[in-house]
Amino acid sequence: MSADDGQDVPRTxxxxxxxxxSGGQGDVYPVEGVGDLLFKEYKNPHTVDxxxxxxxxxxRQSLAAADRARLDAVAAWPLCRVTDGGRxxxxxxxRAPDRLTWQAPSGRTKLLELQHALHPPKAGTRSVPQPSPEQRRALAAACADAVDWFHGAGMVIGDISHANILWSLSPEPSVHFLDCDGFRRVGGAAVQAQADTPDWGDPLTPPSQACVDSDAYKTALAVVRLLTQDPYVTPGATLRLVPGCLNDRQESAVRSLFQQATGPRGTRPKPAEWRNALSDRGTIQLRATTPRQRPAVDTSVLDGIRNRKPIPLRGR
Known part of the structure; x- marks a missing residue:
């Protein structure tokens, strides 16, 4: 049983x-006998939409094969619901791939969270591989590109922060999102009441109203905090970029876009603008004239037209 068909699985x-x-909303358990699957069990399922x-x-089921593979590469996405008594x-x-982990001095394997690229290494984190200046730029671009892809698919991320983005430098700089039950369709309801991570909130948007615009603001934070190795820098502050991570063109674009992120809702830079600014191109196209191809989505599946007959795990 791989859970790849998306059908409900009984808790029993x-x-x-x-x-x-364990987190504020749920506990995570490895599932016996089914490879890399994890079960997130809500502490209070009666609050779940x-x-x-x-x-x-x-x-996920609605995506074409190539887009589904990309989703799996960039997110620990909910594969199927687990039910008990019809709820x-x-x-x-x-489970996150091994390339997204690091080994602590105690020997314990831990997730390679974005915070480890934002804070200077300490005694307990010296074994964390530190990105080179060029890799910082590539990680920032990968983060912006992933958010742009989700927006193109009609999804809002909500809580973008140092704690729910993982990263890797091998085989190339890449990112991977956690807590994906916090995602929602544009204009849709959240699975549970959402809170912002401290120091990552959009000052113009409460967590309950997360939208592509608040995602855009938080994308600006993620990108520039990577480029400055400053976990607290906000739009309007003086930027001290890590030396060597940007050329003159890229630096000029980043400073301009970060200043633009201080503006009102609807004027913040789109994730695609950050991706373009950080690219190796000789010129920057801040407003693309040709829209990026959106992931192919079967909307009939998104609307819930599906057979949700529970399937057993034992003996498969």
């Missing part, structure tokens, strides 16, 4: 190993 069919993590949660695995109590997702 799961054989779980010891809890591996059942329909909103069903949208997420349906979104969703959590979901299955894949």
């Amino acid at each position: 069919s799961l054989v779980l190993r010891d809890r591996m993590g 059942q329909a909103a949660l069903s949208v997420l695995p349906a979104f 969703a109590v959590g979901f299955l997702m894949r």
Whole structure:
């Protein structure tokens, strides 16, 4: 059983190993006998919007094969709901690949969160591979590109922060999103009430009203905090970029876009503008004349037209 078909799985069919993590909204358990699958179980499932949660695995099912592969590469996406007594109590997702982890001095394997690229290494994090200036630029571009892809697919991310983006330098600089049950369709409901990570909130948008514009603001924070190795810099502040990460053209564009991010809603730079500014092109096209091709989405699946007959895990 791979959960790849998106159908609901009964909670009673799961054989779980010891809890591996706990957050404000749920606990995460490895699933016995099914490879790299993890189960996130909500602490209070009665606060879960059942329909909103069903949208997420349906979104993945709606994608063409190439786009589905890209989604799996950039996100720990909900593969299917897990139900108990007819109510969703959590979901299955894949474990982050080993390239997105690091080994602490204690020998424990930990996730390589964005915060480890924003803070200078300390005694306990000296084994974290530090990106070169060029790799910082590539990571920032990868982050902007991923947000742009989700927006093109009609999704809002919501809580973009140092804690829910993983990164890797091998085989090339890349990012990977966590807590993907916080995503929602544009204009759609959230699975649960969403809170902003401290120091990452949009001053013009409350968490309950997360939208592509608040995503744009937080993308600006992620990009520039990577380029400055400053976890607290905000639009309007003086930028001290890591030496060597940008050429003159890129630096000029980044400074201009970050200043633009201080503006009112609707005027913040789009993620694609950050991607273009950080590219190796000789010129920057801030407003693309040819729209980027959007992921192919089967909207009938997104609207919930599907068979959700539970399927067992045991013996498969």
